[in-house]
Amino acid sequence: MKAEIRHHHTALHVADLERSARFYADGLGLIRSEAWTSGSYIGELFGRPGVKVRALLLTTPDGTFQLELVQVEDPPTAINPTEAQPGTAHLAFTGVDVRKVFAEMTALGYGALSEPVKPDSGPNAGGLLIYLLDPDGNRVELIQAPDWQDRDTP
Known part of the structure; x- marks a missing residue:
């Protein structure tokens, strides 16, 4: 087997x-x-x-x-992962309020590649996306599906 x-x-x-x-x-x-x-x-x-x-x-x-x-x-010399060079990757998480997490993370001093964006194509069309940057410049994508609802909201 x-x-x-x-x-x-x-x-x-x-x-x-x-x-x-x-x-x-x-x-x-x-x-x-x-x-x-x-x-x-x-x-x-x-x-x-x-x-x-x-x-x-x-x-x-x-x-x-x-x-x-x-x-x-x-460690060996680092490359710049923010530029999406071959050999780099990104993490992606979902199930969060993208605007809220973006505001919290930027208030803590962490960077992002842009403000949250609304994709008009692909599997996340109509939702929200953001690439945060971790302390080493790794891209961390947050995905809010178009039909997402906060579990804490009645």
Whole structure:
């Protein structure tokens, strides 16, 4: 019987573990789950013998998504992920009031590539989208579906 592939986690390499954790946990509401420092295997896995890594696992409140923040000792030179260069990626979350989260995150001092936009094509047409920037410039997309309603609103 063939095993079915499943998502385990998504990882981001960050310059400062705690600074990034504040963005994702304190800002976006992910939950800190587990932190650790790597064992000796990580140098072999990363192809950098002797390298040390600190990591923190965060989860969405419903536990369906895990984000691992990874801080590598003496990291190589970073690229600019804000420009959507090949080799970069972005995270996308839904189930939020995009305008409200955008206002909260910018009030906390985090950047965005634009104000929230209303797509006129594709699967999110009629909804709202925003690309926030985490402390390392990684793009974090927030998606508000056209039929979205705040669960807290009666």
